[in-house]
Amino acid sequence: MIKTKGLVKVYRTDEVETTALNEVDVEIKQGEFVSIMGPSGCGKSTLLNILGLIDNPSGGEYHFLDHEVSNYSERQRSNLRKNNIGFIFQSFNLIDELTVFENVELPLIYTKVGSKERKERVDEVLEKMNMMHRRNHFPQQLSGGQQQRVAVARAIVNNPKLILADEPTGNLDSSNGDDVMKTLVHLNQEGATILMVTHSQYCAEFGNRIIRMLDGQVVTENVVQQYL
Amino acid sequence: MSRVLPDYTGHLIHAIQHIMLKNNLKLAIRHLQNSKTSTLINVFGLALGLAAAFFIWQYIRMENSYDQFHDKADRIYRMTLKFYGQGRLEGHDAMNVAPLGPALAEDFPEVESYVRFTPEYGRTVFKYGDQQYEEEKMYYADSTLFEVFDFPLIEGDRKTCLTRPFTTLLTESVAERYFGPRASWTESPVGKVIRVNNRGDLEVTGILEDVPENSHLKFNMLVSFNTFLVTNGDPTQQWGWNDFFTFVLLRENVDPAAFAAKLPDFNKKRFVEKTEGFYSEAVMQPLLDIHLNSKLGYEAEPNGDGNTVYFLFLIGIVVVIVAWVNYINLATARAEERAREVGVRKVIGANQGTLVAQFLTEAFLVNLVAILLAVCLVQLGQPAMDTLVGKTMPSIFAGPTVWWLLPTLLLAGTVLSGLYPAFFLATFSPAKTLKGEKQRRGKGVLRKGLVTFQYAVSVALIIGTVVIFLQLRYMKNQDLGFALDQQLIINAPTSLDSDSVYRAHYQSFKMALNNIPEIEQIGASSAIPGKKYLDIDAHGGIRMMSADKEKNVTFKGFVMDEGFLEVFGMELLAGRNFSDEMSTDKDAIILTESALPMLELEDPESAIGKTVNYQGSPRSIVGVVADYHHRSLQHAYEPMILRNSGSNYLYFSLGLAADNATEVSTLIGKVEQTWSRFFPNNPFNYFFLDDHFNEQYIADQRLGNIIAIFSSLAILIACLGLFGLASYMVTVRTKEIGIRKVLGASTAGLVGLLSRDFLLLVGIAILIASPLAWWLMDTWLENFAYRIHIQWWVFALTGLVALSIAFFTVSLQSVKAALANPIDSLKSE
Numbered sequence A: 001m002i003k004t005k006g007l008v009k010v011y012r013t014d015e016v017e018t019t020a021l022n023e024v025d026v027e028i029k030q031g032e033f034v035s036i037m038g039p040s041g042c043g044k045s046t047l048l049n050i051l052g053l054i055d056n057p058s059g060g061e062y063h064f065l066d067h068e069v070s071n072y073s074e075r076q077r078s079n080l081r082k083n084n085i086g087f088i089f090q091s092f093n094l095i096d097e098l099t100v101f102e103n104v105e106l107p108l109i110y111t112k113v114g115s116k117e118r119k120e121r122v123d124e125v126l127e128k129m130n131m132m133h134r135r136n137h138f139p140q141q142l143s144g145g146q147q148q149r150v151a152v153a154r155a156i157v158n159n160p161k162l163i164l165a166d167e168p169t170g171n172l173d174s175s176n177g178d179d180v181m182k183t184l185v186h187l188n189q190e191g192a193t194i195l196m197v198t199h200s201q202y203c204a205e206f207g208n209r210i211i212r213m214l215d216g217q218v219v220t221e222n223v224v225q226q227y228l
Numbered sequence B: 001m002s003r004v005l006p007d008y009t010g011h012l013i014h015a016i017q018h019i020m021l022k023n024n025l026k027l028a029i030r031h032l033q034n035s036k037t038s039t040l041i042n043v044f045g046l047a048l049g050l051a052a053a054f055f056i057w058q059y060i061r062m063e064n065s066y067d068q069f070h071d072k073a074d075r076i077y078r079m080t081l082k083f084y085g086q087g088r089l090e091g092h093d094a095m096n097v098a099p100l101g102p103a104l105a106e107d108f109p110e111v112e113s114y115v116r117f118t119p120e121y122g123r124t125v126f127k128y129g130d131q132q133y134e135e136e137k138m139y140y141a142d143s144t145l146f147e148v149f150d151f152p153l154i155e156g157d158r159k160t161c162l163t164r165p166f167t168t169l170l171t172e173s174v175a176e177r178y179f180g181p182r183a184s185w186t187e188s189p190v191g192k193v194i195r196v197n198n199r200g201d202l203e204v205t206g207i208l209e210d211v212p213e214n215s216h217l218k219f220n221m222l223v224s225f226n227t228f229l230v231t232n233g234d235p236t237q238q239w240g241w242n243d244f245f246t247f248v249l250l251r252e253n254v255d256p257a258a259f260a261a262k263l264p265d266f267n268k269k270r271f272v273e274k275t276e277g278f279y280s281e282a283v284m285q286p287l288l289d290i291h292l293n294s295k296l297g298y299e300a301e302p303n304g305d306g307n308t309v310y311f312l313f314l315i316g317i318v319v320v321i322v323a324w325v326n327y328i329n330l331a332t333a334r335a336e337e338r339a340r341e342v343g344v345r346k347v348i349g350a351n352q353g354t355l356v357a358q359f360l361t362e363a364f365l366v367n368l369v370a371i372l373l374a375v376c377l378v379q380l381g382q383p384a385m386d387t388l389v390g391k392t393m394p395s396i397f398a399g400p401t402v403w404w405l406l407p408t409l410l411l412a413g414t415v416l417s418g419l420y421p422a423f424f425l426a427t428f429s430p431a432k433t434l435k436g437e438k439q440r441r442g443k444g445v446l447r448k449g450l451v452t453f454q455y456a457v458s459v460a461l462i463i464g465t466v467v468i469f470l471q472l473r474y475m476k477n478q479d480l481g482f483a484l485d486q487q488l489i490i491n492a493p494t495s496l497d498s499d500s501v502y503r504a505h506y507q508s509f510k511m512a513l514n515n516i517p518e519i520e521q522i523g524a525s526s527a528i529p530g531k532k533y534l535d536i537d538a539h540g541g542i543r544m545m546s547a548d549k550e551k552n553v554t555f556k557g558f559v560m561d562e563g564f565l566e567v568f569g570m571e572l573l574a575g576r577n578f579s580d581e582m583s584t585d586k587d588a589i590i591l592t593e594s595a596l597p598m599l600e601l602e603d604p605e606s607a608i609g610k611t612v613n614y615q616g617s618p619r620s621i622v623g624v625v626a627d628y629h630h631r632s633l634q635h636a637y638e639p640m641i642l643r644n645s646g647s648n649y650l651y652f653s654l655g656l657a658a659d660n661a662t663e664v665s666t667l668i669g670k671v672e673q674t675w676s677r678f679f680p681n682n683p684f685n686y687f688f689l690d691d692h693f694n695e696q697y698i699a700d701q702r703l704g705n706i707i708a709i710f711s712s713l714a715i716l717i718a719c720l721g722l723f724g725l726a727s728y729m730v731t732v733r734t735k736e737i738g739i740r741k742v743l744g745a746s747t748a749g750l751v752g753l754l755s756r757d758f759l760l761l762v763g764i765a766i767l768i769a770s771p772l773a774w775w776l777m778d779t780w781l782e783n784f785a786y787r788i789h790i791q792w793w794v795f796a797l798t799g800l801v802a803l804s805i806a807f808f809t810v811s812l813q814s815v816k817a818a819l820a821n822p823i824d825s826l827k828s829e
């Protein structure tokens, strides 16, 4: 599903040039649940953004679903992204001015789903995330855990093939964090491919593979021993 | 309640104390620097608004200062004349009858003095040595002039300079034409003798300063009234000859209302009602009301318009408010941005007073810079503004006004624009702001209201501008009933000659001109469409020969020769033109169509051949012409009687061939050569009628220009505000934009999303402004006898323009935001 070769990302500011990604090769297959770990500033988020088609790499190749997308325009990336990828962020990134329902509904609006179907699907995922009773609340009226559940609902409402999560549990206590992880595992079992950045070894081990990064490079990849 | 008040007063005192602190100033400057865009917008917008207001203020001051320079201005009244025919008010003229002044002085001890002015009709050519010029605006005035008025006299004796016959006062500019620049006068022009119209002499008895711009009565020379008595016949017993502006000076402590109450009896006694229903009344009008509030018949000069001044005053205030509104809007917006900072400060221990002071200091700085900039703008723009208004306006920065005006504005600006954001911010709850919670969800009602207000004002002004220019275009394109183009008009010569000699002279001049192929027709007349309305005469006591005295009516009219109708291409509805061949035609008249009903004539055909009793002498109707616009389209058609008798022509009109290829200057050269052969002692002055006729619209054109400028300013300032708000809005919504983008929103969709709210406000503004503007402009249009009716598309077009401008302004910000990389905004949390 995802395959990169020699992926490079260089940030240029006025004075300094930061190489955030340095020749990164990763491959992720359909149905995998992959965790990315590494010290702060090593390039995890940068990689996730590129893989999530939010940003373009400075060099290298990126194959996403058989498209070579490294030189795609914003519009092309946007099209691929909204139909195939769902995002979960550490800081939830819900829109304060919209209700829970409206937040979750957004991706469906952008993929031009009809309003009746939108309502059904939003209700369905809110039910699944156990947020139905809060559908008319605003994000600031919710706890952190609840907000993240809404964010997850929004990420999956379009049934994306790929879910990208950047430290989804970073702002949550361990019990709320566990809930989110369980949801991700569940989604993975239902067929979604998941790529998650995390600082926590505990969380990382919910996946089936861990990619470790350092200074913009992938150092090791190891398969998690599934003990159940 | 009682607890709140002292609390806030406390803040204020605290705030004012803090303004003084240097630390505050430093912080304020740093804050202003940090938000460069909004600071620039604030300063620039305020400066523009203030500059506009300063200009308007200057203009209003100028208009309100008319005739104030006379020491006794508040005790001077003009006596105007209302006249009634068949019991109905027929007219109200600015000029009165000559015996009125003396009669008032005789009957009423309240009258301290009076003075009469009467204009010289016809041509005035002055000659001194070999200097010869045609002069304008010569008036005869009573020797009591300086008892009433204070026109500044440079040389001469205020008491005696207008007593003897054949004496005159000259204004400085006129004197300089004949005696050279005043600085180089070795001996005074007083005592020198000037030849007038080659037939009489006037001795100069004094020099006046040029009549100030702000005098409703403007003259270039004043000849003693005694001269008039000798040369023009004695009007002093004539209660029907109203050619005399009459001003009375009431004694100090006389109650004008009480005096006015005595006038009806006086009128009954003095204006004898010879025929039942035909009588006149003298009416009092304060001198200081004349310029802005008087539009009577035969005004000395076109007066100003009080409503326009009042309207401009409103615009001026509104423009400043619009600019202050910008400050409030942007400052409040920024206040929200700074909520977190304020929260932190409060937690650390800052009290509300400190914060209020901080904001007031910023407002103070912005207002200060803006005022200074506005002063510069006014200085730079002054010449352009004077041209626009057509007057030299005294600067408001000259004189003592500036010492209270600017500080007051600064204080008012600081408090008005600084207080609201200051308290708004200072009352933020630190707990909420620190949590990042927005203050008062869904608010900004005030801000939205203010933006709507700004735009409504702009839209109304644009509609006003459009309507004014449409009306002007309509008037200029209307069929006037005569040919306006290709008319070269020459001021006719003055002459001593008898009628027949003059006519013979004119006929040979005409023959000579006929040899110039470019000239197609030639006519002569005592009035010209669009030229001085005073040239037209009004004669009362006119009725059909067979009718009773009660049917007497008053007609406007003038004298013309047979060429006039041809030159002006006027349409004969019945009968014939005057003819030089027919000696009986000196008693013939031609009516305009609208004169028929006044004489109870049915239609043009039946009028021909009938005889009119023209003030006692029989005149036969030989023709009827279609109505035409002698004056601008502001006025309705006037019924007129055109006469053929006499030779008091003031204008020769030459109709030029439409397709002649001759240079204008060559042609005029030829005409001038011919002229000097026949009228060697007369200056050659000419003009083209079309230029002249359209000058009647100058006042409206100016009003249009002024409003156009201020509406552009208003919309510019409103856009500055919109731009600032949009940039604020974009900052606040950066995260939302980023999220939406990640979720797949398109650029166009985002731009639409960001612009929608603003466009909605502008839409509401258009809905508010349109009916208001319609009402205002419809009222204005009622001033015109021939007017447009405002079409729906004016509103649609204006709305569209306003929306586009707003959309463009907001786009400058929203497009940038929509194109930005979402990662940056998402990370910022």
Ligand SMILES: Nc1ncnc2c1ncn2[C@@H]1O[C@H](COP(=O)(O)OP(=O)(O)OP(=O)(O)O)[C@@H](O)[C@H]1O
Pocket: A011, A012, A013, A018, A019, A020, A038, A039, A040, A041, A042, A043, A044, A045, A046, A047, B824
């Ligand atoms: N917009 C940017 N401009 C310049 N440099 C950037 C930008 N974004 C990221 N970087 C730099 O690129 C490097 C990688 O950043 P990235 O956000 O990918 O790190 P990370 O591994 O996600 O760290 P963390 O665990 O703290 O989130 C860092 O050195 C960072 O400073």
Ligand SMILES: [Mg+2]
Pocket: A044, A045, A046, A166
């Ligand atoms: Mg990161």
